[in-house]
Amino acid sequence: MKELKHLNKYFRKYWFKLVIGILITITARVFQLVMPSYVAKIIGVVEKYLAAEVTETVARQQLLEYIGIIIGAALLSGFFTFLMRQTIINVSRYIEYDLKNEVFDHYQRLSLNFYKTNRTGDLMNRISEDVTQVRMYAGPAIMYGMQTLTLFVCLIPLMFIKAPTISFYALTPLPVLSVLIYWISRIIHKRSTRVQVFLSDLSTFAQETFSGISVIKAYVMEPQINQQAQALALEGKTKSMDLAKVNAWFFPLMILLIGVSNIFVIYIGGVQYLNGEIESIGTIAEFILYVNMLTWPVAIVGWLTSVVQRAEVSQKRINEFLKQAPDIQNHSDVETPVRGKITFDNVGFIYPDTGIEALKDVSFEISPGETLTILGKTGSGKSTILELIPRLYDVSSGEIRIDDRPVEELNLTSLREAIGAVPQDAFLFSDTIENNIRFGKEDATLDEIREVAKMAVVDTNIEGFSKGYQTVLGERGITLSGGQKQRVSIARALIKDPTIYLFDDCLSAVDTETEEAILSNLKKASQGKTTVIVSHRISSAINADKVIVLENGRIIQAGNHDELLAQEGYYKELYINQLSEKES
Numbered sequence: 001m002k003e004l005k006h007l008n009k010y011f012r013k014y015w016f017k018l019v020i021g022i023l024i025t026i027t028a029r030v031f032q033l034v035m036p037s038y039v040a041k042i043i044g045v046v047e048k049y050l051a052a053e054v055t056e057t058v059a060r061q062q063l064l065e066y067i068g069i070i071i072g073a074a075l076l077s078g079f080f081t082f083l084m085r086q087t088i089i090n091v092s093r094y095i096e097y098d099l100k101n102e103v104f105d106h107y108q109r110l111s112l113n114f115y116k117t118n119r120t121g122d123l124m125n126r127i128s129e130d131v132t133q134v135r136m137y138a139g140p141a142i143m144y145g146m147q148t149l150t151l152f153v154c155l156i157p158l159m160f161i162k163a164p165t166i167s168f169y170a171l172t173p174l175p176v177l178s179v180l181i182y183w184i185s186r187i188i189h190k191r192s193t194r195v196q197v198f199l200s201d202l203s204t205f206a207q208e209t210f211s212g213i214s215v216i217k218a219y220v221m222e223p224q225i226n227q228q229a230q231a232l233a234l235e236g237k238t239k240s241m242d243l244a245k246v247n248a249w250f251f252p253l254m255i256l257l258i259g260v261s262n263i264f265v266i267y268i269g270g271v272q273y274l275n276g277e278i279e280s281i282g283t284i285a286e287f288i289l290y291v292n293m294l295t296w297p298v299a300i301v302g303w304l305t306s307v308v309q310r311a312e313v314s315q316k317r318i319n320e321f322l323k324q325a326p327d328i329q330n331h332s333d334v335e336t337p338v339r340g341k342i343t344f345d346n347v348g349f350i351y352p353d354t355g356i357e358a359l360k361d362v363s364f365e366i367s368p369g370e371t372l373t374i375l376g377k378t379g380s381g382k383s384t385i386l387e388l389i390p391r392l393y394d395v396s397s398g399e400i401r402i403d404d405r406p407v408e409e410l411n412l413t414s415l416r417e418a419i420g421a422v423p424q425d426a427f428l429f430s431d432t433i434e435n436n437i438r439f440g441k442e443d444a445t446l447d448e449i450r451e452v453a454k455m456a457v458v459d460t461n462i463e464g465f466s467k468g469y470q471t472v473l474g475e476r477g478i479t480l481s482g483g484q485k486q487r488v489s490i491a492r493a494l495i496k497d498p499t500i501y502l503f504d505d506c507l508s509a510v511d512t513e514t515e516e517a518i519l520s521n522l523k524k525a526s527q528g529k530t531t532v533i534v535s536h537r538i539s540s541a542i543n544a545d546k547v548i549v550l551e552n553g554r555i556i557q558a559g560n561h562d563e564l565l566a567q568e569g570y571y572k573e574l575y576i577n578q579l580s581e582k583e584s
């Protein structure tokens with residue numbers, strides 16, 4: 001129960017509703033207890049009538065009265081049971097809602113590395129499946145637990161007072177039932193966990209297949225994929241059948257043990273009646289009803305134990321993530337305005353998940369309003385530099401300074417708000433194009449959105465769609481071409497009007513003519529703003545104030561276009577190659 005202590009704050013939050021719920025549960029059960037004793041009384045009346053101890057009219061009157069009481073008690077018990085669910089189950093839904101929000105908020109605060117080291121399916125499972133398991137403890141377990149406890153506390157002493165011997169025999173099989181149900185529930189849990197794990201593998205497989213459908217078709221991989229799907233389906237069937245087999249034991253076992261209890265009641269009750277130890281056959285009927293009333297709660301004791309165990313395991317999984325502090329911590333509570341000077345001082349960086357040393361002794365400085373272009377072969381560390389500026393990762397050695405202050409000292413929100421980043425792999429949400437651009441500035445008007453779309457040279461494309469800016473993009477914006485996606489992503493950064501622009505090879509999918517138009521627009525838009533452009537094309541470097549060339553994480557060349565052209569090296573080679581490509 002150590003892990004489930006995490007829920008105590010929610011129980012405290014909803015304590016009033018819970019207490020009311022518990023009182024209602026007790027009331028509902030007490031009304032339920034009325035019926036068996038009145039059934040006994042009814043049989044008693046019939047017996048008296050048959051023995052000619054009461055007249056027919058009196059018997060009829062008493063029968064009607066008792067039936068009326070039974071119906072009244074059943075109605076009241078039903079009403080309170082309804083209220084019970086409305087309070088306790090509602091509380092569990094509130095707790096589920098709060099817990100999901102807590103986990104989601106925490107996920108959002110965790111750093112990029114957390115997402116690299118944990119599978120998306122696992123993150124989703126903990127916020128959905130595990131929270132559901134915990135809810136079973138916070139609601140149904142409490143409700144059924146209280147119900148069972150009330151029934152035990154009220155009913156068992158009552159039974160022993162009325163007929164101790166029948167009670168003893170009737171109750172003997174019930175603990176066995178409870179233990180068996182507990183045992184079966186554990187096996188069910190183990191097997192259903194296996195089914196859950198399988199289902200999450202299946203969704204990962206389906207998701208990858210559908211996302212990569214174009215590659216699968218292009219490589220004619222359908223038969224292999226079908227084979228894999230069939231193998232998975234077979235595995236799923238076996239696991240589900242295993243689960244179904246244990247599930248099938250649940251009710252027969254219950255019925256068997258209730259049957260045993262009932263036989264004890266009838267046999268012992270019958271013997272006692274014949275010996276004159278009990279007054280009426282009604283007592284036997286009453287005890288049969290008690291036994292049946294107790295069966296479900298007794299079975300539930302076993303079920304409850306396994307629900308609590310499952311909830312504990314799930315809460316442990318949730319707590320594992322909740323306890324993780326973000327790698328990237330905000331060290332300043334006050335806002336820190338950013339002017340845009342960026343200094344890298346002997347920066348080294350090793351990716352924590354792979355141990356790859358992506359940057360070694362990287363030093364450069366960009367003054368506010370200047371443009372830096374980073375060139376270099378693939379994998380040389382260009383994107384890594386862009387990830388370090390907004391502190392998606394912290395450096396492993398050396399120091400990054402913004403406006404001459406270590407970047408860690410800046411307020412994280414101020415820093416990130418001052419940056420407009422366009423990633424290499426443009427990500428668009430399944431929403432309208434308008435809202436995708438508005439993501440950069442929540443209160444942007446349509447005119448502002450149009451203006452930035454024009455600067456990103458994508459306005460004409462968007463207007464070409466029948467729904468224009470209202471065009472809804474599919475998952476990952478698949479209705480747009482690669483170049484269009486990149487340009488929408490640029491528009492999103494432009495509308496933010498930040499102090500620092502970070503463009504990560506974001507014109508790779510557009511043709512050179514459009515690239516030139518965008519670059520000239522960007523030059524205007526980024527007047528007075530610090531701009532870092534990662535590129536493979538010389539065109540992005542010609543007008544830059546500074547250019548650095550990276551190789552294996554180190555700067556091998558630095559200067560401006562003219563200076564670098566005057567040296568032998570990567571830059572000059574790239575220039576000559578791209579110039580001849582253009583001419584040809």
Ligand SMILES: Nc1ncnc2c1ncn2[C@@H]1O[C@H](COP(=O)(O)OP(=O)(O)OP(=O)(O)O)[C@@H](O)[C@H]1O
Nearest residue numbers: 351353354356358377378379380381382383384385
């Ligand atoms: N998230 C990551 N986790 C672990 N290693 C990474 C990660 N991102 C990049 N790397 C590694 O760091 C090195 C530098 O990668 P980076 O993406 O910075 O190169 P790049 O110059 O931007 O390449 P490209 O031009 O292909 O985009 C590479 O060896 C890469 O495999």
